[in-house]
Amino acid sequence: MKKISESTVRRLSLYLRFLQEASDGGLDTISSDELAQRGGTTSAQVRKDLSFFGSFGKRGLGYSVPELLRQIQEILGLSRSWKVALVGAGKIGSALFSYRDFQLRGFHIRAVFDTDPTKVGAAWGDLTVRDDGEMDAALREQGIDMVIVAVPAEAAQGVVDRVVKAGVRAILNFAPIRLRVPSSVALRNVDMTVELEGLSFALINR
Amino acid sequence: MKKISESTVRRLSLYLRFLQEASDGGLDTISSDELAQRGGTTSAQVRKDLSFFGSFGKRGLGYSVPELLRQIQEILGLSRSWKVALVGAGKIGSALFSYRDFQLRGFHIRAVFDTDPTKVGAAWGDLTVRDDGEMDAALREQGIDMVIVAVPAEAAQGVVDRVVKAGVRAILNFAPIRLRVPSSVALRNVDMTVELEGLSFALINR
DNA sequence: GGATGTGAATGTCTTCACAGCT
DNA sequence: AGCTGTGAAGACATTCACATCC
Numbered sequence: 001m002k003k004i005s006e007s008t009v010r011r012l013s014l015y016l017r018f019l020q021e022a023s024d025g026g027l028d029t030i031s032s033d034e035l036a037q038r039g040g041t042t043s044a045q046v047r048k049d050l051s052f053f054g055s056f057g058k059r060g061l062g063y064s065v066p067e068l069l070r071q072i073q074e075i076l077g078l079s080r081s082w083k084v085a086l087v088g089a090g091k092i093g094s095a096l097f098s099y100r101d102f103q104l105r106g107f108h109i110r111a112v113f114d115t116d117p118t119k120v121g122a123a124w125g126d127l128t129v130r131d132d133g134e135m136d137a138a139l140r141e142q143g144i145d146m147v148i149v150a151v152p153a154e155a156a157q158g159v160v161d162r163v164v165k166a167g168v169r170a171i172l173n174f175a176p177i178r179l180r181v182p183s184s185v186a187l188r189n190v191d192m193t194v195e196l197e198g199l200s201f202a203l204i205n206r
Numbered sequence: 207m208k209k210i211s212e213s214t215v216r217r218l219s220l221y222l223r224f225l226q227e228a229s230d231g232g233l234d235t236i237s238s239d240e241l242a243q244r245g246g247t248t249s250a251q252v253r254k255d256l257s258f259f260g261s262f263g264k265r266g267l268g269y270s271v272p273e274l275l276r277q278i279q280e281i282l283g284l285s286r287s288w289k290v291a292l293v294g295a296g297k298i299g300s301a302l303f304s305y306r307d308f309q310l311r312g313f314h315i316r317a318v319f320d321t322d323p324t325k326v327g328a329a330w331g332d333l334t335v336r337d338d339g340e341m342d343a344a345l346r347e348q349g350i351d352m353v354i355v356a357v358p359a360e361a362a363q364g365v366v367d368r369v370v371k372a373g374v375r376a377i378l379n380f381a382p383i384r385l386r387v388p389s390s391v392a393l394r395n396v397d398m399t400v401e402l403e404g405l406s407f408a409l410i411n412r
Numbered sequence: 413g414g415a416t417g418t419g420a421a422t423g424t425c426t427t428c429a430c431a432g433c434t
Numbered sequence: 435a436g437c438t439g440t441g442a443a444g445a446c447a448t449t450c451a452c453a454t455c456c
Contacts, residue, residue, distance in 0.1 A: 062416080196378060
């Protein structure tokens with residue numbers, strides 16, 4: 001397969017969202033132009049993005065909503081469910097744990113870890129917050145696919161090194177630090193400070 | 207001023223972070239190569255990024271840590287403090303409210319709003335969660351610079367329309383939806399679902 | 413007729429490579 | 435000698451525009 005750019009993958013997620021709305025609204029056909037409007041892009045971009053993976057539309061007509069929905073889910077790997085572990089049971093971890101969208105889209109949090117003895121043992125939904133020391137073994141035993149890192153910046157690299165060693169190949173990092181991972185591991189960062197600073201820059205430059 | 211790309215601004219934030227670490231560590235000179243290592247980029251990229259704003263280094267030597275620190279803070283608009291309002295006092299809003307990094311970098315949350323009567327009136331630090339109905343007037347009265355949107359997707363566009371009408375020109379959106387704003391308003395999205403789906407894609411494509 | 417799929421053209425960002433200071 | 439600053443080259447991403455098919 002050709003190399004697919006990160007922006008293309010991001011946009012696929014957005015198209016998927018809009019397709020779900022359209023599907024809920026009972027629409028059964030949609031054009032690249034309609035998808036573009038909602039995704040804040042152009043129809044040519046939509047068609048190009050999709051063309052990397054196949055020809056899903058009908059000329060003169062557009063795309064079948066249910067079919068394109070299914071196709072994009074397949075492309076993004078969302079037709080299966082993923083086992084996720086959450087490391088860090090602080091404020092952010094807790095907010096993520098109860099974030100409904102995750103479960104909804106097949107990302108199931110199966111374990112929560114923390115070092116803080118006052119948090120370990122707490123019941124979170126049907127899970128129990130477990131001690132950090134149990135993490136390495138548990139990741140393997142439970143066959144965890146992805147880890148969400150929600151620990152302080154100082155602790156993040158250490159956690160990630162262990163997570164990688166335990167065989168996990170996808171990490172979503174909320175700690176405000178640039179993590180080092182082998183190129184075989186997929187890493188995404190959610191960096192709220194960087195975003196706010198971007199807004200600050202925008203405000204003083206117009 | 208030339209048009210500066212979003213990626214350049216993002217990287218400036220990262221450089222700033224390392225400079226702070228370096229400064230805390232007592233380092234007083236740093237090379238583009240060292241900055242690049244930590245930022246996961248190349249020395250040429252660092253120099254190019256900085257060159258859009260001026261010549262801050264000394265050939266043969268590198269950059270003065272305290273000076274570059276100050277310069278980047280200036281460039282990003284971080285030498286002043288920004289007044290931020292938080293809309294949505296749910297789990298995510300609450301986590302953001304106590305996120306220390308924000309205050310630390312001059313982003314001060316000055317007001318919190320929610321529609322839920324069981325949340326309105328609650329004391330959050332030295333603030334009180336206020337009713338959504340008070341928002342429009344309060345944004346103007348308090349001279350709020352930026353708004354963080356942490357409400358459910360269905361409510362987000364409505365909130366943003368009012369925020370824009372109240373004169374706010376920078377918005378950080380946590381709701382999983384693509385918002386429409388006038389081009390005069392800066393908008394950044396933190397979209398955790400999109401990130402997780404990107405990881406899902408990465409996992410099945412190697 | 414109308415919207416897709418896609419090479420070609422354009423635009424944007426990154427990397428190279430070296431002249432120019434210190 | 436060493437590292438910056440920067441045009442030029444190269445890689446990558448987006449947009450154009452049109453032949454193609456329903």
